[in-house]
Amino acid sequence: MTVRRQITGFSNPTVKALRALREKKHRKAAGRFLAEGLRLLTDARECGHLPEVLVLSESRDPHPLLEALERAVSEAGGEVIETTPDILAKITGKGNPQAVAGVFAEFDASxxxxxxxxxxxxxxxxxxxxxxxxxxxxxxxxxxxxxxxxxxxxxxxxxxxxxxxxxxxxxxxxxxxxxxxxxxxxxxxxxxxxxxxxxxxxxxxxxxxxxxxxxxxxxxxxxxxxxxxxxxxxxxxxxxxxxxxxxxxxxxxxxxxxxxxxxxxxxxxxxxxxxx
Missing domain, CATH: 3.40.1280.10 (SPOUT methyltransferase, trefoil knot domain)
Incomplete structure (x- = not known):
């Protein structure tokens, strides 16, 4: 069974850490990057890339692909977070964010x-x-x-x-x-x-x-x-x-x-x- 962590505060340290990934210096230091949208994250899963952290909007509509993504992240030992649309917008920097975002490890680019x-x-x-x-x-x-x-x-x-x-x-x-x-x-x-x-x-x-x-x-x-x-x-x-x-x-x-x-x-x- 998937366990979701609820985040309701803008000052939560996890929110600050995820938001920081929008800046290159923080991405480089963490070796992580943000991606958003069900289609994009589904493409990632089908290519063998699962987010280490999955962030869901509490106002999302049910979708079988979203359920499959959440299940796969949970089974792989990743973290699933549920939060408000406003906090998700703060994380992604997009005024009208999609219902899901993920944090991925950067690839070996040699x-x-x-x-x-x-x-x-x-x-x-x-x-x-x-x-x-x-x-x-x-x-x-x-x-x-x-x-x-x-x-x-x-x-x-x-x-x-x-x-x-x-x-x-x-x-x-x-x-x-x-x-x-x-x-x-x-x-x-x-x-x-x-x-x-x-x-x-x-x-x-x-x-x-x-x-x-x-x-x-x-x-x-x-x-x-x-x-x-x-x-x-x-x-x-x-x-x-x-x-x-x-x-x-x-x-x-x-x-x-x-x-x-x-x-x-x-x-x-x-x-x-x-x-x-």
Whole structure:
């Protein structure tokens, strides 16, 4: 039987500790992060990730997925807390919070945890500062069947509340790694892997370009793009047409456009190989 701990006071130490996870320094110190929403937490459970602490709103509506989640957390030895909507809003920082939130242990984000042969496409973000863009890239990676997202240099925190929300659960389906450029380049060149970036330097049209698996799609900083040395290190540079006045795409949108083109190219190549 599930045992729920009731919290009714805003000054409760647990409320303060959970609320603090909205700040990067506290997340880093605790090695924990917040996620909210039944769909997102259900995706996490189905991917093998259970929250260590499950926080339920006392005004929630009954739902079989919520019951299954609560049961799984309890059976795994996690804590289940029931509180008011106002306190849940204070914890999540959202004026109209969803009925459930969870606290998860951060993942091992070292390059050594990645198996490059497990997927044909990987997304790579360099110095991406917008957590919404980062979360959207995770979601895009899930959609195109990417193996994960590699964050280079000084990127936004993927475990921040905004990034987790924008990922729509892909934070749990995609592998994550963080590294400096020199560390990544050394790792990449230690095995198979084609590094591709959108560029104007010696670039070919992105449609019909010679993509090869595993393909690492490199997207640069939102305002400055990729450093010249990073572009020069790429195996393939491609260009996407700009028909209007804009001279570039949003970073996350560029990742989606290029990612789907790589996916189509690799699938077409695989189909041709089977027919041959």
């Amino acid at each position: 390059l050594a945890t990645l198996d490059r042969t497990s997927a044909n496409i990987w997304l790579v973000a360099q110095a991406m500062r917008d957590p919404g863009n980062l979360g959207t890239m995770l979601r895009t990676g899930d959609a195109i069947g990417a193996g994960g997202l590699i964050l280079l240099d000084d990127c936004a925190d993927p475990f921040g509340v905004e990034a987790v929300r924008a990922s729509m659960g892909a934070i749990f389906t995609q592998r994550l790694a963080r590294a400096r450029w020199d560390e990544f380049e050394s790792w990449l060149r230690g095995g198979d892997g084609q590094l591709v970036a959108a560029s104007l330097r010696d670039a070919v049209p992105y449609r019909g370009a010679p993509y090869a698996a595993p393909c690492f799609v490199l997207i640069g900083n939102e305002s400055q793009g990729l450093p010249e040395a990073y572009e020069a290190a790429c195996d393939l540079r491609v260009t996407m047409p700009m028909k209007g006045r804009a001279d570039s795409l949003n970073a996350a949108i560029a990742a989606g456009v290029l990612g789907y083109e790589v996916l189509a190219s690799l699938e077409e190549g695989a189909g041709s190989a089977r027919q041959g």
